[in-house]
Amino acid sequence: MITEKDITETLKNELEPLNYIYAFWIEGSFAMGYADEYSDIDYWIDVDDDHQKDALEHVEIALRNLGEIDGRDENGNGNPKLGQIVYHIKDSSPYLVLDFNWQLHSRDRKEYHYIKNDIVEGASVIFDKDDVVRFEEADDQEIINNKENCKKECDYRYSQHIRVRKYINRGAFAECYAYYNKYVIEPLVMLLRLKYTPLYPYHYLLHISMHMPCAIVERLEKLMQVKSLNDIENRMREAEEWYHELHEELY
Template sequence: MLPGMVRTDVINHLHVSLARCSFVYAAWLEGADAAGHADAYSDIDLWVDVPASAVEEAFRVIRSELEKFGTLNVEYHVSHPDPHLHQRFFRSAGLPEFWFLDVVVQEHARDITFGADDPVHVLFDRASVVRLTPSQDQLTMEIKRPAVALAAQRWRWVLVEKELRRGHRLEALAYYHEEVLAVLVELLRLRFCPGKQGYGLKHISRDFPETVVRRLESLYARTQLSEIQSGVEESARWFSQILSELIPERLDVD
């Protein structure tokens, strides 16, 4: 690492470099830096908004800036489910090994609004890209739609029951984690941190109240056939309770 180099220096270098590019409409930080709890192990989560035609040019600018600190030893492309988002991970040999730069270049056509509690730190915004604090109706719908979708997956929990009856412990355990607990965690995210869908167990100890984390730990610790059965039953009760809190008018919860 360069002498005296600190995390804010890296961010400032990227900020200045991107701000010089007229095709970059906005740049902001998410994750630990935006939330104010970055430590020596935290990624730097950088988002950039550009026209669709300038996506590769934006990555070129970022790559060039990072190479000033040392040779790049990681440039990993991620296939993102949203066609307007292009994600890559970078790491420079001249920076601490845990300082991955997680970059998402967003096509300007993408429409997004951040909730009041979403961690976002705007570096610059020339086109009012980063819109904050949606209306209460928007917030309600942002929670209801994915909650209904998660409830629709509940039928797959029967896959656990099938393997339990067969006495197949490993298969039952796999389905218990994938179909029951993973869906329960996503519903709990809607309840406690709706801006962080799709994170799974990442940052779970920070995102959820301690009592919720401990209850999840108990569910994940169940590995025997009888324990898995009781875990499914407890998960079902908890799922229904959280779903009724998110969608009070829903009457057909189990």
């Protein structure tokens, strides 16, 4: 069966000789080292502005050398300097989806970089002809700003716990469950993010198991496993205690 190594090597051999493709790299789980049999692959290239179409033709030539393309979904993101097509190769694992992204070479380099020794986002460079993929130190001021901005939002949401209690008293589980997540779980996760991944306070639950200690994730999962209004009422007290602990530690 086709593997990530097969696909990456085939793309590299096809794209690297082209003088209008400046860099090729991988993001996501394969770059960060925690990919498994269910992981997709996040590819990126940096391409000359006038050769976007040519580059994509070569991408698809490379993929067809591996097999028939039985999935192709082009997504717009509103940024004229960026693009994305999601591919799948027939007879490969259904989970081995190829999230192929590109940026035009004229994109302002101040818009993007990776953080050294980051545990959330990173890049594995396949080739780079023009110092496109850059790694920089974390910005301490950004962390300070995140803490201040999140404090306002978290404090507001915490002040709205009465909304959860209102629906407990009304016996309305669906509404109570929605508010429990919005006003109890989400601000708690935001504080946990500020503690463990302070550059990414709004990543919420995305790959959280990879970013925090197992004991912390298990404690959080327990709070999320509610089946009744009584569960919500009990878990809410536990969440509030934890929230206060984190708030005192961070502020």
